[in-house]
Amino acid sequence: MGKRNAVSGNARTPLPKPIKFPLGKIVITPGAATEIDSDEITAALRRHQGGDWGNLDPRERNCNEKALKAAGWLLSSYVDPVGGERFLVITQPNRTVTTVMIPNEFGDM
Helix, strand or coil: CCCCCCCCCCCCCCCCCCCCCCCCEEEECHHHHHHCCHHHHHHHHHHHHCCCCECCCHHHHHHHHHHHHHCCCEEEEEECCCCCCEEEEEECCCCCEEEEECHHHHHHC
């Protein structure tokens, strides 16, 4: 029997991973709001909060695991399957703000 969503009973929707940290206020930059499908942003935020860092190399993943314990920056990288655009999810060390952005907006923060 497949995993069931606790609310809807839908056998195709897996239960979310346990939350590893708070996201705080969520900020979506203009580029991400324009280029990334909103459902994909929601899914990415859930993945990020559950410790699924997306398309990061092992060194970056290791940095995130250390940052969970030492209150450092948390970074995830995903690709929107609808438009193919790469985007980032970044949570500040104090866990008060999480930003969704496309890479070329990084310098605008």
